[in-house]
Amino acid sequence: MHSPDDQYAPIEDYAVIGDCASAALVGTDGAIDWLCWPRFDSPSIFAALLDAERGGRFQVRPTQDVSSVERRYMGDTNVLETTFTTETGVLRLTDLMPVGPPEAYRRELWPTHEILRRVECVEGTVPVQVACEPQVEYAQLDLSFEDRGAHGFFYNYDGAVLIARSEVPLTPSPGQNALYGEQTLRAGDRRFLSLTYDDEAPAVLPLLGDHAQRKLARTINYWRDWAGQCEYDGPYRDAVVRSALTLKLMTFAPSGAIVAAPTTSLPEAIGGERNWDYRYCWLRDAALTLRALYELGYEDEGRAFFSWLLHTTRPTAPELQVMYDVHGNTNLTERTLSHLEGYRQSPPVRVGNGAHDQLQLDTYGELISAAYEFVRREHELDPWHRRLLVSLGNEVCARWEEPDEGIWEVRSGRHHHTFSKAMCWVALERLLALHEEGYVTVPVDRYRTEAAHIRAAVEEQGYNEEKESYVATFGGDRLDASLLLLPTYGYKEATSPRMKSTFARIHEELAQNGLLHRYPPDTDDGFTSEEGAFGLCSFWDEEMFARLGRLDEAREKLGETIGYANDLGLFAEEIDPETGAFLGNFPQAFTHVGLINAAITITKAEEEAPTALHEQPDPQ
Amino acid sequence: MTSLLALNVGSALLWGLFATGLLTLLMSGSQGLGWSRISFPYMIGSMFTSHRGRAMGIGFLVHLAVGMSFALLYALVFESWQWATWWLGGLLGVFHGLFLLAVLMPALPDLHPRMASTHHGPTPTRQLEPPGFLALNYGRSTPVLTIVGHIVYGMLLGLFYPLGGGGLL
Numbered sequence: 207m208h209s210p211d212d213q214y215a216p217i218e219d220y221a222v223i224g225d226c227a228s229a230a231l232v233g234t235d236g237a238i239d240w241l242c243w244p245r246f247d248s249p250s251i252f253a254a255l256l257d258a259e260r261g262g263r264f265q266v267r268p269t270q271d272v273s274s275v276e277r278r279y280m281g282d283t284n285v286l287e288t289t290f291t292t293e294t295g296v297l298r299l300t301d302l303m304p305v306g307p308p309e310a311y312r313r314e315l316w317p318t319h320e321i322l323r324r325v326e327c328v329e330g331t332v333p334v335q336v337a338c339e340p341q342v343e344y345a346q347l348d349l350s351f352e353d354r355g356a357h358g359f360f361y362n363y364d365g366a367v368l369i370a371r372s373e374v375p376l377t378p379s380p381g382q383n384a385l386y387g388e389q390t391l392r393a394g395d396r397r398f399l400s401l402t403y404d405d406e407a408p409a410v411l412p413l414l415g416d417h418a419q420r421k422l423a424r425t426i427n428y429w430r431d432w433a434g435q436c437e438y439d440g441p442y443r444d445a446v447v448r449s450a451l452t453l454k455l456m457t458f459a460p461s462g463a464i465v466a467a468p469t470t471s472l473p474e475a476i477g478g479e480r481n482w483d484y485r486y487c488w489l490r491d492a493a494l495t496l497r498a499l500y501e502l503g504y505e506d507e508g509r510a511f512f513s514w515l516l517h518t519t520r521p522t523a524p525e526l527q528v529m530y531d532v533h534g535n536t537n538l539t540e541r542t543l544s545h546l547e548g549y550r551q552s553p554p555v556r557v558g559n560g561a562h563d564q565l566q567l568d569t570y571g572e573l574i575s576a577a578y579e580f581v582r583r584e585h586e587l588d589p590w591h592r593r594l595l596v597s598l599g600n601e602v603c604a605r606w607e608e609p610d611e612g613i614w615e616v617r618s619g620r621h622h623h624t625f626s627k628a629m630c631w632v633a634l635e636r637l638l639a640l641h642e643e644g645y646v647t648v649p650v651d652r653y654r655t656e657a658a659h660i661r662a663a664v665e666e667q668g669y670n671e672e673k674e675s676y677v678a679t680f681g682g683d684r685l686d687a688s689l690l691l692l693p694t695y696g697y698k699e700a701t702s703p704r705m706k707s708t709f710a711r712i713h714e715e716l717a718q719n720g721l722l723h724r725y726p727p728d729t730d731d732g733f734t735s736e737e738g739a740f741g742l743c744s745f746w747d748e749e750m751f752a753r754l755g756r757l758d759e760a761r762e763k764l765g766e767t768i769g770y771a772n773d774l775g776l777f778a779e780e781i782d783p784e785t786g787a788f789l790g791n792f793p794q795a796f797t798h799v800g801l802i803n804a805a806i807t808i809t810k811a812e813e814e815a816p817t818a819l820h821e822q823p824d825p826q
Numbered sequence: 827m828t829s830l831l832a833l834n835v836g837s838a839l840l841w842g843l844f845a846t847g848l849l850t851l852l853m854s855g856s857q858g859l860g861w862s863r864i865s866f867p868y869m870i871g872s873m874f875t876s877h878r879g880r881a882m883g884i885g886f887l888v889h890l891a892v893g894m895s896f897a898l899l900y901a902l903v904f905e906s907w908q909w910a911t912w913w914l915g916g917l918l919g920v921f922h923g924l925f926l927l928a929v930l931m932p933a934l935p936d937l938h939p940r941m942a943s944t945h946h947g948p949t950p951t952r953q954l955e956p957p958g959f960l961a962l963n964y965g966r967s968t969p970v971l972t973i974v975g976h977i978v979y980g981m982l983l984g985l986f987y988p989l990g991g992g993g994l995l
Contacts, residue, residue, distance in 0.1 A: 312877040315940060315953045354963075356947035357955070362965060365860025367955075406857040407865040408964060409955040411948035 210550040213258035215239075217472055217549075217788035218772040220255075221277065221286045222452065225303035226459040228319055229468035231255060231792070232286055232301050234275045236267035243319050243403040244366075246458065246465045247485035247531055247557075249343040251368065251403075256471055256555050257546040262341030264401060266299055266325050268292045269333040269388060279774060282433035282447050283426050284455055286774075295330025295393065299323065304421045305428050315410040317369075317402035322418055324398050325374070327391035334391055336374050336399065339384040344543050344557070350382030357411055359385055366405035371412050373397040437503035438802075440809035441761075445768050448775035449798035450502055453495075456795045458532035462510025463487040463518070464495060465532065467779065467791035473552040474737040474780050474790040481552065483559045484779070484791040486529040486538060489515070490566070490613060491796045493575035494694075498802040500583050512580045515573060516591055523594050524601035526569045528615060529562050538562040564611040565620065568688075570602045571629025571636075575695060578636040581645055592646045599637040599648055603656045606630040612678075613688045618730050622680035624668030625688040631660040632695045664697075669704060675711035676704065678725060685715050687724045687743035690750050700753035709750055718783040720766045722747050738780035738789040741770070745800030752804075752811040760808045768801065777801070832905050835898065837990020838983075842897020845982040846890050849975045862965040864957070864972065872940050872954055893979070896922070900983045915984020916977045923976035927969050931957040 220231040220239070228248070231240040239254040239261070253261030270292045277288040285302040304320050325334055342349065342363055351359040351370070358371035359378065370376065374397050376387040391397065398419075400412035413421075432454065438446045456465050467484035474480035492515055499508040518534030519526055527536050540560035548555050577595055581587055587595075606627060609620035634657040640646045641653075667680035678686035689708055693700035700706075716723045721739035744767045751760035770781050772788070777797040779790030856862050868878075870892075871885025900918055904910035935941045935956045942948040944956050960969040 312875075312880075314876045314950070315872065315878070356945075357942060360963075365857060365863060365965065367863065404955075405860075405863065407863055407868045408957070409863070411942050411953045411955055413948055413950060413953065417950050 214255075214550045217778050217792050218776075220772075220776075220792060221279075221288075221301075221774050222455060222468065222776065222793050223284055223286055223301050223303050223321070224455040224468065225305050225319060226454065226457050228303070229455055230301075230303065230321060231469065232288070234277060234288065235265065236288060236290070236299050237263045237265035238301075238321065239263050240469060241321070242468070242485070244405060245532060246456075246468050247483075249557075250345070251340050251342055253341065253344060253546065255469065256543075256549055257345065259547075260341060260345045261546065262339045262345060263337070264321070264323075264339070265335075265337045266323055266399065267335060268297050269335045270294065277773065279448070279451075280426060281430060282451065283429035284451055285422070285426055285429065289328070290332075292330075292332055295332040296328040297332040297334065297391070298326050298328050300326075300422065302422060302425050304425050306421075306424045307428060307431075310424060317404055317410045317412055319403040320412055321401045322398065322412075322421060323400070324396065324418070324422060325391070326396040327393050329393055331390060331392050334374065334389055334397075336372065336376065336387040337384065338370050338376070338386075338399075338401065340368055340401075342368070344546065344555075346545070348383065351378050351385065352382075353378060360409075366403060367409050369402045369404075369409055369412060370400070371414060372399040373414050374399060435503055438501070438806065438809070440805060442764065442768070442801075442805040442809070445771070445775055446502070446802050446805050449801045450498075450504070452776060452793050452798050453498070453795055453802075454504075454507070456793075457507060457511075458487075459510075461532055461534070462507070462512075462514035463530075463532040463534075464511060464795055466529075466796060467794050469791045470557055471555045472549050472778070472789075472791045475552075476550055476789070477552050478736075479554070480737055480790075481548065481554060481556055482561075482791070483538075483540070483557050484794070486531055486559055486562075487514075487518075488529045488796075489519070489526060489569040489573055490528070491799055492569075492572050493579055494572075494803055495796070495799050496576045496579045498799045498806070500579065501806050502802065505583070508580070508583065512576060515576060516594060519573065520590075520594055524597040526566075526573065526598070527562055528564050528566050528569065528611075529559060536562065561611070561615040561617075564615055565608065566613065566615070567602075567606060567608070567610045567626040568613050568623070568629035570598055571632035571695065574598060574633040574636045578640060581640060581643070587640075587645045595637060595640070596646055596648055599634060599653060602630045602633045603652060606656070606660055614686075614724055616729075621682075622667070623686075624664055624676055624678060624680060625686060625691070627660055627664050627668060627680075628692055628697045629695065631657050631664065632697055634660070635696070673711060674704075674707040676708045678729075684726055684729060685712050687712060687716055687722050687740065687746065690743070690746040693753050694746070694749060700750060701755075706754070709754070712747075716743075717747075720744070720763065721770070721781055721783045738787075739783045741767070741777045741779060741781055741794065741797040742800040745797070745804040748804040749807045752808045755811070757808065757811060760804075760811070764804055764808060767804075833898070833901055834987070834990045835901075837987055838897045838901035839894050840990065841983055841986040842894035842900075843890065844986070845897065845979040846893025848982060849893065849979045850886070850889065852975045852978060853971065856967070856971045862968040862971050864961055864964040864968050869934070869938070869954075869957075873938055876940065897983055897987075900980065901987055904984070904987060910984050910988045912981045912985040915980035915982065915987075917980070918984070919977040919980025920973060922980065923973035926976070927960045927972055931961045932959060 219234045241252040242248045254263040274291045288299045290297045361368035374387045376385040398414040402412045470483035471481035540558040543555040546555040612623035634653045641648045670677045676689045678684045692698040722743040724740040748764040776793040778788035778792040779794040867885030871881030941954040
């Protein structure tokens, strides 16, 4: 009987590869333990991440014991290189999902999706073993390979086909549901393995050998060219470029959507019940994501993301959902896959997300702020975008007094969240600003009156005089890290007495080992288990230091938080402040958005006057 | 001997277009439902270009044209027998579908410039999965769906071609 610790690698041991429509997690043991095709939220092909026995994996590794493993992305790319050192030699494994510029797709046929693996012996002699064990549809379908000789092994299911081809000879298992191979490589030997996916049409057979080598080179060039467009040139360039590359991996290129993470149900507390499906797109961080993309110079991605935002929200407007799928669909019904035991035996494994129909009033402020950011950069707004934004503004006027579930999607009912109310104010102020600039036409008097009422309510009920701090809910006394964003969205000057004291209280009550919890661990959020520190909040904290002009501390803190990244520069959603272990879904797009924005804010603050970030009059 | 002049070309082309459209709809529906991966537009279009999107567009147009041409053949048969009914069209569709599956599909790797040979591995210029016997490589339901699609094609022609007048009336 294996213990969970033997069977499951730490989350930080994973790397991510992808093709801007789907992604795979690769462990330090050469195993692809998570892959969903054809898109991020499709049922899994490999899910050993969530059930080591049943989930299925695709592993390439030395047969012998490995004395050390080193890995890196090849420069500024999403091509992963893992180097195993054994007693008899050194083996290098290169993993990628091939991508290329648009013209490459016109010149030759491409499989819809492909994982290409190159294994090469660098020194000595190394026996290699391969195990390819797909378990499609979250390991709910029991199918077998068909051996088609030189064309590879075919796995037909539900109108789709997986094709495995390999230069390491593979043999089907007795049940034909897995492929195994073993071969001894000598220094200079190189072998390619490919797994492809096609559906709804005859498949494109994967090529190995020199053609695969060219595909590898083309993929490296694609990522280098893309990373080379990054306009940030400050002291955190490496971390920022890695974050941008990770964000690009989580972009669903056909629609421009960005998923929160490519995984589901990696627990926020080991053994606990905080397991969620993050393979969807949240409106919550729209404005900050758009800002990150534009600040880095990725205007095409910014336009695509904004276009997705408004096209997606149009059918439900003026009501907004918390999240949508990559094509903007709203039906994300949550269900539990009870046949999977969960990462390190932490059930349940959930697909879909029950928070999709919650009310989060802050999303109005975030979406309208994104529109404001877009107009600042592009100086245009389509007529139907204008109508949509005004309908959202009217909805804010009608609903801001309602309680909501808040930014953290707690499952303990609705409350009057201070941050949600402040973001309603932001929504109306941004629309008034767009009105003054001639991009929309709003009922000015109504919006001004409502904005004043909202601000008065926040200042009277969302600020606890005794605690000298803004608080999570009206009339409450609990803190919330989201309040650090009030200056970012222009609600409050960072240097105002109320923000300064709030900042101090948040540090006193939410900080642990240089990281921040999003709210006090004993908060009733509908669950009994304790979660880790929230990576994103730590980056907000560093932005706040910069806005306060405390640049030395901002730099020190940012360096400290970046130090919690794994060896490849990747972040999960949460970090255990005691051990530094990752918790929650991985990698987390918005943690990387936070890193990018913190680095940009600090670098700008060093170059410019810090007050330039704030435009609103601040009476208190 | 039947005179070709008796052929109602307009009616054959019109209903050929309609029947091909319905055949395409049925086959696309079966792809979407995961019953088969056969795609006549993609297989035809990829003869002309490697660009997947363009291949679908070109293939769709060429498939329509081919479908309309075949309608002329069907009409010729109807005229030669001086008889056209839905079930006769359906019988012709069975023959049409079987010919496609048993004769054309196995020969396709030799005719298609981008299709991999059945006997050798893929090459940089020939990567498309060959259909195999009865196009079974594209899914076990493919032969049945292909024949059903062509039966419907033939039935429509048998039913509607005589309505256009010509030698049969």
